[in-house]
Structures are given as C-alpha cells and as structure tokens.
Amino acid sequence: MTRTTVGRMPVPPKRPLRLVPVDDHEMVLHGLDAMLGHFPDEVQIVGQATTAAAALTLVAEESPDVVLCDVRIGKESGLDLCKQITTQYPDTKVVLLTVYDDEHYLFQGLRVGASGYILKRIDGQELVGHLRRVREGETVVDHALAGRVALSAARLSSGEFWPGAHLGLTQRESEVLELLVSGHSNKGVASKLVVSEDTVKTHIRGLYRKLGVSDRSGAISVALREGLFR
Incomplete structure (x- = not known):
C-alpha cells in the first residue's frame, strides 16, 4: 500500500x-x-x-x-x-x-x-x-x-506606590507636587498634565490640606524634607 x-x-x-x-x-x-x-x-x-x-x-x-x-x-x-x-x-x-x-x-x-x-x-x-x-x-x-518606568515599578513593589502616598496624597496630587518642586507655575502644571488650571488649583488645595501647609513654599519644604522626589 x-x-x-x-x-x-x-x-x-x-x-x-x-x-x-x-x-x-x-x-x-x-x-x-x-x-x-x-x-x-x-x-x-x-x-x-x-x-x-x-x-x-x-x-x-x-x-x-x-x-x-x-x-x-x-x-x-x-x-x-x-x-x-x-x-x-x-x-x-x-x-x-x-x-x-x-x-x-x-x-x-x-x-x-x-x-x-x-x-x-x-x-x-x-x-x-x-x-x-x-x-x-x-x-x-x-x-x-x-x-523611569523601572523606578516606578520598584516603588510599587516596595509598597510606596507613589511619592507622598504615605502622607495621604493621591497619585495626581503627588504629580502636581513634583511639578511644583520643579518650579512650574499653575499654568505650567496644567500644560504638563493636560488639565485645566482650575483642576490644578483643586489638587493644590488638597495637597496643602494633607501636608498641613498654607502655601507653595511650605509644600515644597515638606517634599524636600521627606525626600519625596530625587
């Protein structure tokens, strides 16, 4: 066959x-x-x-x-x-x-x-x-x-999630604070995050309250003291 x-x-x-x-x-x-x-x-x-x-x-x-x-x-x-x-x-x-x-x-x-x-x-x-x-x-x-993505992943694995999480900051508030530390104006922050300036102001008020400060310099001082951003 x-x-x-x-x-x-x-x-x-x-x-x-x-x-x-x-x-x-x-x-x-x-x-x-x-x-x-x-x-x-x-x-x-x-x-x-x-x-x-x-x-x-x-x-x-x-x-x-x-x-x-x-x-x-x-x-x-x-x-x-x-x-x-x-x-x-x-x-x-x-x-x-x-x-x-x-x-x-x-x-x-x-x-x-x-x-x-x-x-x-x-x-x-x-x-x-x-x-x-x-x-x-x-x-x-x-x-x-x-x-930078790898650094963020390392923060996640260590339980930090994002800079300032242990202080009660949301991820977006942390992003706003980092830009303030870098010297950005409200308008500059809005441009970077592709949101309105009113939205930025709302986030800033929230992070001020959580950090126990009343102005931008106070927020930046806390961020630097805590070593949030390197």
Whole structure:
C-alpha cells in the first residue's frame, strides 16, 4: 500500500498593519508617509488626520489596527482622543508618538488605554518593530523612558506606590507636587498634565490640606524634607 504524505497547509502571509497617523503638523504626516513607505509589506497607511474629529471619522470608516497620534494635536488633547478610540473602537489600538520625553504623559497615556508611548526621534525600522509588537498585543515604551518606568515599578513593589502616598496624597496630587518642586507655575502644571488650571488649583488645595501647609513654599519644604522626589 502506498503511503500518502500530507503536508502542512501553507500559512497565508499576514496582511500589512493598517495604520492611521494623527498629527496637526503636515510635515510630520509627510515624514511618516515617506518613512513607512519603505515597509509596504509591514504597514499600510489607510488615512491621515490633523484633528481629533477627523481621526474618529477615519477610525469609524477604516477600522485600522493602530492609530498613531501625538499627546497634543494643536489645541486638542491626544490623550482624550486615545480614550475615545479605545472606548468606542476596542479593536483599534493607539500608540502615542510624541516629542514629550515625560513620564507624566506616559503614565497618563497608559491610564487611558494607549498600547505604546514612542518618541519622535525613532527611525523607521524601530517604529515598524514597535507597531508589530503592538499588533501582537504587547505594550511598548520608548527605551529612553524605560529607566523611569523601572523606578516606578520598584516603588510599587516596595509598597510606596507613589511619592507622598504615605502622607495621604493621591497619585495626581503627588504629580502636581513634583511639578511644583520643579518650579512650574499653575499654568505650567496644567500644560504638563493636560488639565485645566482650575483642576490644578483643586489638587493644590488638597495637597496643602494633607501636608498641613498654607502655601507653595511650605509644600515644597515638606517634599524636600521627606525626600519625596530625587
């Protein structure tokens, strides 16, 4: 009797990742188009947007695998856009591509559902690699921020959670206090955290009360005395 060997069914090639870049600067969009054009088998740009509204329309129409957007889109918040996309279109992942080398933005992005945080100085090959990993379900963080993320993880494992937790500060109050210690004005804090100045003032009143101080210098003195920020 002749034995028939049945080979494995060939695995169909994976289709290119469908991508929608969002940025208020046309030059950035053109640059991404040119850079990713070298990887047609890996990434296909199915649309570009310069506003949050246009991005949401594209996501609804094209169902991309990934939206690549900045933390700020003109006067709009890329973080708000990220939250809208991940809530309304859970099959589409969002990666933040930004110039902000800032762990505050990183943590905010992860809180609202971002699958990655990458700095704009990245090259094409690295970007494609990160997008591939995101498509496969990983969360990617730019290597320049990895050390700070590791420090935060060490604080979590030691039970500290965040600087000032033992004094009763919420995580957001701790973030506000760190920026005050760094010399930021209320407006500067609001810009960093992508919130209104009124929201910042509310957090400041809360941390003043918990630290038992009445002004900014008193709060900073407590932070320095306790060694909250290094």
